Amino acid sequence: MSALSEREDKFRRRAISVQEGQEKVLAFAKTAETEWVPLPDAQGRVLAEDISAPHPYPHFRRSGMDGFAIRSGDTVGCTSERPVYLEVVDEIPCGSLPSVSLVPGTAARIMTGAKVPDEADAVVMFEMTESGADQGKDFIMLKREIAPGSNVTPVGLELAAGDLILARGRRISAGEISVLATFGVYRVPVAKRPRVAIFSTGSELLGIDEPLQDGRIRNSNTYMLATQVREAGGEPHILEAIADDLATARLKVQEAFALYDLVITTGGVSVGDFDIMADLVRGDDVEMLFNKVMMRPGSVTTAAIKEGKHLFALSGNPGACFVGFELFVRPVIGRMLGTDQPFLPEWEAELGRDYTKVNNFTRFVRGRLEVRDGRLFAYPAALDESSVMITIKDSDCLIVIPPSSRGVQAGETVSVLRLPGAR
Amino acid sequence: MSALSEREDKFRRRAISVQEGQEKVLAFAKTAETEWVPLPDAQGRVLAEDISAPHPYPHFRRSGMDGFAIRSGDTVGCTSERPVYLEVVDEIPCGSLPSVSLVPGTAARIMTGAKVPDEADAVVMFEMTESGADQGKDFIMLKREIAPGSNVTPVGLELAAGDLILARGRRISAGEISVLATFGVYRVPVAKRPRVAIFSTGSELLGIDEPLQDGRIRNSNTYMLATQVREAGGEPHILEAIADDLATARLKVQEAFALYDLVITTGGVSVGDFDIMADLVRGDDVEMLFNKVMMRPGSVTTAAIKEGKHLFALSGNPGACFVGFELFVRPVIGRMLGTDQPFLPEWEAELGRDYTKVNNFTRFVRGRLEVRDGRLFAYPAALDESSVMITIKDSDCLIVIPPSSRGVQAGETVSVLRLPGAR
Secondary structure (H helix, E strand, O other), X not given: OOHHHHHHHHHOOOOEOHHHHHHHHHOOOOOOOEEEEEHHHOOOOEEOOOEEOOOOEOOOOEEOOOEEEEOXXXXXXXXXXXXXXXXXXXXXXXXXXXXXXXXXXXXXXXXXXXXXXXXXXXXXXXXXXXXXEXXXXXXXEEOOOOOOOOOEXXXXXOEOOOOEEEOOOOEOOHHHHHHHHHOOOXXXXXXXXXXXXXXXXXXXXXXXXXXXXXXXXXXXXXXXXXXXXXXXXXXXXXXXXXXXOHHHHHHHXXXXXXXXXXXXXXOOOOOOOOOOHHHHOOOOOEEEEEOOEOEEOOOOXXXXXXXXXXXXXXXXXXXXXXXXXXXXXXHHHHHHHOOXXXXXXXXXXXXXXXXXXXXXXXXXXXXXXXXXXXXXXXXXXXXXXXXXXXOOOXXXXXXXXXXXXXXXXXXXXXXEEEOOOOO | OOHHHHHHHHHOOOOEOHHHHHHHHHOOOOOOOEEEEEHHHOOOOEEOOOEEOOOOEOOOOEEOOOEEEEOHHHHOOOOOOOOEEEEEEEEEOOOOOOOOOOOOOEEEEEOOOOEOOOOOOEXXXXXXXXEEEEOOEEEEEEOOOOOXXXXXEOOOOOEOOOOEEEOXXXXXXXXXXXXXXXXXXXXXXXXXXXXXXXXXXXXXXXXOOOOXXXXXXXXXXXXXXXXXXXXXXXXXEEOOOEOOOHHHHHHHHHHHHHHOOEEEEEOOOOOOOOOOHHXXXXXXXXXXXXXXXOEEOOOOOEEEEEOOXXXXXXXXXXXXXXXXXXXXXXXXXXXXHOOOOOOOOEEEEEEOOOEOOOEOOEEEEEEEEEXXXXXXXXXXXXXXXXXXXXXXXXXXXXXXXXXXXXXXXXXXXXXXEEOOOOO
């Protein structure tokens, strides 16, 4: 038996497509529990329930101007030659209610946002009136007809009572906060953040505060992953590195499953002799979903289910680890949070520069988007090898290069997956 | 004297362009102090110093494969008919150093990411070898020539020592965290978050937890602004609402300037009799920068400097408040943080639908971006009045509609300002 076939047998790798892999992992994603947070703390969280309007908005007829509330009928036939005089009988600041009824021939001074008296059907702005006084009474003079409804915002213009305001699964940002505050939702039902354990494997890893050593690198992937987990809406927990020892690894991962909702490891998933994740996910209590994906980088991305929870074993190569997270872990966290679109958003763009690498698997190439004259262009990074770390920071998208024997030429259309934080 | 000219005099409003207003406020933006945070807490912060590579990366010749490190000269002339046999004399896991020198005719088993022995100049993957043993010695058989450099990542491929890794002003996300960890920057110099005080004005405002009352609305703008401040990189502090009383308002704002780096108010900047912000910013110790901008919504946006700090008096209308923040406050916070591009990022897009409102001022219309066939289309929201709150949440851009007597037709090119959080 050759070395190759022996290893194939040991790891039983059958490469599946990215889409198939995503379907497999999403099928096991359980909806997070609901918790209630004060409105000011809801930013970035995901709504766990539909929110409907408890009242129409606006809930009273609102003045759109600083001016005078009038009965438009009083201005019929009014011209600069035949002006109309109205007695000012009330003054309505914001937040106050009209204090008298407006009978014909009267007006109320009113502020933007204040309640229009029931008898009035229009507001005329200050600038269209002239003020005067006569025998201790205040008057305004109008020189033209005013249409009914002018500058009066009707009840329910924006929303009727019972309208769906925000649907479950919506991520909360400034606009959502504004709506929730408006309707008095001061305790907000949100999905609990999945608690995500992050392990690195490999005795080659130095701590980030350790001096450099020959042949060894610092552990950067766990911190990168923690950032990705937070961006995806999860709560990262960086655990101690797992040494290259199967029994210890099993124990640590076992403990993590008891405490966390999801477990990620980085490193230890290539076919090398010293990698233990591949063995680990073959335990009796673990259901392997896949251990090879038809993609570059990250073909060794592995996913398994243990006690109903996900275990993701990502590559130790920074580029492959990053992509493995974005394609498989992010959607699972998103689905747990209840978002309806858990994947990276996808656009089409024109490839800005030839990408000539030959691929037998789909490539997810780090790149940058540019817009010129309303057209999107995607530029692949100069270095996009699996092992390359430096171009992750300069990328705002992953360019999808399908399997091809000739690469993709500049000017051809490609799909791009937009990365979080990319603007 | 007419009512109109009286008010003009009182508020001395001279409308300036958005760009002029932005230049005025940015001229007063002071750089925030530097603080040092642990790497895992640096996400979302802005780098306060340039970071250069303390060492090349990779800092040792790294194997790109699981396989055998060899001297490529040993394979010259090698074919399947004339295979070459190499004795395996070492085994190099990740993080270990070679233990023997590779003399001609020998090879070292090596793992991806491990240090390649100095004498070797290529790595050949397992799959291209056949293994065997003879007289207690392990051998591999090769059937073709291997090019020098194969599967060996040279020192400094990604970065040389001294290269600028990350420039001051860079916002820290997953890729930056990865780089900082790699280079052992475990305490990160970041700009202190500007502390931003947020006041609302207006006695019409109910708390978000109060029952609705006729003629009154809940205070939603301060919570929306707090969200916008956080997104911009500041630290929001929601203070008690200011009653419509000039003396109290002055005192509260005075106190806020002692405690915070920047003060925002919302409400009280229209020309109405009950608005006090306009009076407030006319105090002796306050330098007014502008109190009218040639834009809709938010033409009454007001900016002033007091004790070297910014005071922004934004409209009480939700739409106008939102836009006023994004166009004027966000850039100031960004500049304080040291970001080189503090404005909302701008793209060109094709207007997807006629926008027929006549404008004498530039309009910043809430809208949505769509991409079809690599082209960007911008769709204005159905309701975009200053007072409308509900469409903020559904917008991912502001469409810039220049002053026009006929509006803009579908198919024309417009600028769009992309909103934060928009993906």
